[in-house]
Amino acid sequence: MREVFDPLKRLLIIMDGAPLPSIIKQVSKCPSGALSIEKNGESIENESKGEKLKIQITGGGPLIIKESCTIVHEDGREDIRSGTTALCRCGFSGNKPFCDGSHSKVG
Secondary structure, eight states: OTTTBOTTSSSOBOGGGSOHHHHHHHHTTOSSSOOOOEETTEESGGGGTOSOOOEEEOTTSOEEEOSOEEEEOTTSOEEEEOSOEEEOOSSOOTTTTBOOSGGGGOO
16 A cells, blocks of 8 residues: 555655555554554554453563464464463474474573
């Protein structure tokens, strides 16, 4: 959507380049979550979601999610998880993106 996000221009984001619904749709596709939209200091995306997801970072171990979540894989397949989910962040798991404890066997 170059009319809104143009990496070749000094001003990366052109807010009047498209209607607001188009901008919201494009921002929701941001893979890193670095883009968000606020109105009067409140996040538009979170208005209907309720409480925010919490992710616990463990020293030298996995990322821990202690709430229900959906993991979307590269191929589009989805895993709906409930309870605690541990995501690998060391890269050694044989069950990526989930942690299998391989980090404890490394160095």
